[in-house]
Amino acid sequence: MFLYGAEIFRKNKKFEIIEIPLDIIDISEKTITAKQRPSPPKKNTKQTFSPPKALSKPKLPEFVDEKKTVKKKNKKKKEEEKKIESKADSILKSIEKIKTEQSKEREKIEEVKPTEKKIASSNIGEKLTISEKDAIRRQFYSCWIVPAGAKNIKNYKVSIKLSLDRDGEVIRSKLTNSLNNQDTFLRTLAESAMRAVNHPNCKKLKVPKRKYETWKEMILDFDPSLMVN
Amino acid sequence: MKIKNLFIFFILIFYCFFSNAELRIDITKGNLDPIPVAILEFNSNQEQEIRISQKINNVIKSNLERSGLFSILPEKTFLNNKISFNDKPEFQDWKLTTAQGLVHGRLKISGDKLSLEFRLWDVFSQKQMIAQQLTTEKDNWRRISHVISDIIYQRITGESGYFDSRIVYISESGPKSARKKRLAIVDQDGENHKFLTDGSYLALTPRFSPAAQEIAYLSYNNQIPRIYLLDLESGNQKVLGDFPGMTFSPRYSPDGKKIIMSLAKKGNTDIYEMNLETLKIKRLTFYEGIDTAPSYSPDGDFITFESDRSGSQKIYIMNLKTKKIKRISFGKGRYATPVWSPRGDLIAFTKLLGGEFYIGVMYTDGKGERVVYKTYLVEGPSWSPNGRVLAFYSQDKLSDGLITKPKIKLIDLTGINLRQLLTPADASDPSWSGLLP
Numbered sequence: 001m002f003l004y005g006a007e008i009f010r011k012n013k014k015f016e017i018i019e020i021p022l023d024i025i026d027i028s029e030k031t032i033t034a035k036q037r038p039s040p041p042k043k044n045t046k047q048t049f050s051p052p053k054a055l056s057k058p059k060l061p062e063f064v065d066e067k068k069t070v071k072k073k074n075k076k077k078k079e080e081e082k083k084i085e086s087k088a089d090s091i092l093k094s095i096e097k098i099k100t101e102q103s104k105e106r107e108k109i110e111e112v113k114p115t116e117k118k119i120a121s122s123n124i125g126e127k128l129t130i131s132e133k134d135a136i137r138r139q140f141y142s143c144w145i146v147p148a149g150a151k152n153i154k155n156y157k158v159s160i161k162l163s164l165d166r167d168g169e170v171i172r173s174k175l176t177n178s179l180n181n182q183d184t185f186l187r188t189l190a191e192s193a194m195r196a197v198n199h200p201n202c203k204k205l206k207v208p209k210r211k212y213e214t215w216k217e218m219i220l221d222f223d224p225s226l227m228v229n
Numbered sequence: 230m231k232i233k234n235l236f237i238f239f240i241l242i243f244y245c246f247f248s249n250a251e252l253r254i255d256i257t258k259g260n261l262d263p264i265p266v267a268i269l270e271f272n273s274n275q276e277q278e279i280r281i282s283q284k285i286n287n288v289i290k291s292n293l294e295r296s297g298l299f300s301i302l303p304e305k306t307f308l309n310n311k312i313s314f315n316d317k318p319e320f321q322d323w324k325l326t327t328a329q330g331l332v333h334g335r336l337k338i339s340g341d342k343l344s345l346e347f348r349l350w351d352v353f354s355q356k357q358m359i360a361q362q363l364t365t366e367k368d369n370w371r372r373i374s375h376v377i378s379d380i381i382y383q384r385i386t387g388e389s390g391y392f393d394s395r396i397v398y399i400s401e402s403g404p405k406s407a408r409k410k411r412l413a414i415v416d417q418d419g420e421n422h423k424f425l426t427d428g429s430y431l432a433l434t435p436r437f438s439p440a441a442q443e444i445a446y447l448s449y450n451n452q453i454p455r456i457y458l459l460d461l462e463s464g465n466q467k468v469l470g471d472f473p474g475m476t477f478s479p480r481y482s483p484d485g486k487k488i489i490m491s492l493a494k495k496g497n498t499d500i501y502e503m504n505l506e507t508l509k510i511k512r513l514t515f516y517e518g519i520d521t522a523p524s525y526s527p528d529g530d531f532i533t534f535e536s537d538r539s540g541s542q543k544i545y546i547m548n549l550k551t552k553k554i555k556r557i558s559f560g561k562g563r564y565a566t567p568v569w570s571p572r573g574d575l576i577a578f579t580k581l582l583g584g585e586f587y588i589g590v591m592y593t594d595g596k597g598e599r600v601v602y603k604t605y606l607v608e609g610p611s612w613s614p615n616g617r618v619l620a621f622y623s624q625d626k627l628s629d630g631l632i633t634k635p636k637i638k639l640i641d642l643t644g645i646n647l648r649q650l651l652t653p654a655d656a657s658d659p660s661w662s663g664l665l666p
């Protein structure tokens with residue numbers, strides 16, 4: 001019943017395919033060394049001035065009357081003390097000046113702050129309009145490369161929580177889904193969404209600045225189900 | 230009064246809850262652009278190492294580019310051409326190139342051994358995605374390139390790759406009256422082409438075993454159609470058996486232990502299953518008509534096949550345990566050659582409608598039917614090992630009425646990345662292997 005190798009096929013061994021073993025090893029992330037970069041020069045925020053130091057003290061002239069020198073020394077001391085006092089006075093005066101200016105500024109700020117508070121509080125609860133939300137959606141069209149064609153793509157969705165500064169720039173992004181290591185496609189979808197959020201074109205969102213309180217934190221739900229039929 | 234107060238209280242709670250609710254925006258549209266990836270040449274010192282490094286680099290680049298899911302950035306856009314293997318890349322520089330993925334590594338050859346270490350980085354998230362070391366014989370550089378391509382593909386897409394695989398097909402040559410049909414095999418990228426038969430006998434419908442490097446095919450030796458099993462490693466062949474009547478469309482079970490096929494007896498074609506260990510044959514369908522082109526589901530519990538039991542060619546599914554049969558294709562036209570995806574989610578098929586042929590896919594319940602490719606003649610879809618790409622053969626009708634020669638084409642199941650498999654002669658009836666062991 002079971003015929004092994006017709007003659008014609010036995011002779012026909014023109015080809016030979018030999019499998020060569022291949023070993024694969026995972027390399028730990030520990031093998032990366034933190035690059036030793038030259039530390040950037042620190043900016044001098046305080047401008048200080050130190051006079052050049054004298055290399056050696058001048059010698060006293062020879063054959064000098066000691067009394068005169070003592071009197072002169074006393075006079076000099078008094079002048080120096082006066083100078084120091086005047087300097088101290090001027091410093092104190094300037095400090096007082098600065099203090100008064102600062103207090104004036106504070107008063108000014110305090111005068112301004114309540115109005116800002118008023119504006120901010122007036123925007124709490126003010127929702128984004130549909131067109132404002134659409135502008136954000138449109139921005140992500142170009143940034144999010146959808147991993148289309150994957151199995152059961154319809155069943156997946158990932159959410160990312162964003163914290164934004166007043167300019168609409170993303171300062172923090174966090175995935176809210178818990179990733180299961182075995183579900184490689186969920187991880188892929190999450191990574192694609194994180195890449196979109198970190199994309200240079202989507203790092204700063206087009207949001208209305210006056211509604212900062214509304215959008216300073218938002219959740220983006222990346223849902224690829226509508227991209228496939 | 231109490232009810233009224235309660236009502237106001239609930240309305241207030243409801244308002245407070247929703248007025249402070251977090252802003253949520255659903256992002257339901259993105260783009261299907263390929264992911265930009267920068268692939269650096271692997272660091273190496275000796276001349277031989279540099280030469281092989283360049284070759285490996287080129288194979289990886291063309292594999293990923295051909296998949297349609299990646300765009301490989303040209304080297305001239307790089308600000309740095311070398312990254313020390315143990316250093317983190319300067320991500321700010323790489324962001325400027327628009328690269329989202331970055332591959333770099335180092336290659337060493339000592340004697341006949343080739344060792345390659347590489348890292349894949351997510352540039353925007355500034356994280357390492359994978360790092361691996363591979364060792365093999367240096368003449369095996371092409372294979373190592375395919376394996377690295379698969380690792381990169383899998384890590385970025387979440388699906389296993391298909392680059393370390395082969396396609397067996399029928400090579401055709403000569404005039405119509407004396408057409409020579411030979412069994413041939415080629416890597417999925419068109420390299421390493423080999424003829425497996427000399428053409429003295431007609432060879433048809435080759436099918437790869439998913440579990441071993443073995444091919445089942447139909448051959449007309451002495452004008453008798455028989456199913457042969459060809460062991461690729463040894464080159465040995467054996468005849469599966471002598472069956473009365475015609476045998477068609479052999480296909481392996483997912484574990485490689487059974488073969489399913491259709492046998493024609495007295496004008497009636499039914500589906501049979503043969504156990505390759507016991508050589509026992511079991512009849513699966515009992516319809517007085519044509520049941521043919523069977524294909525197993527990846528778990529081996531179901532088969533899909535074509536049948537004319539409803540009056541025209543349609544696709545059916547059979548539960549092998551309960552033997553219940555269910556029709557799944559209800560669209561217009563004739564449906565043929567259904568093939569279950571190795572992922573299990575889709576069935577690919579050929580459709581004839583309005584004088585044109587289509588390659589399409591549908592879910593296993595028959596829903597979500599969509600066309601992937603259509604032309605004058607297109608037939609015989611076969612899935613890549615990851616169920617992402619379809620291989621088929623097609624002939625186009627030119628504007629002057631001439632018909633082109635049959636060629637094998639590959640297309641992503643999204644239908645957006647069509648490529649032709651380069652073969653030395655005309656080609657038909659492709660069958661994709663699983664990933665090489």
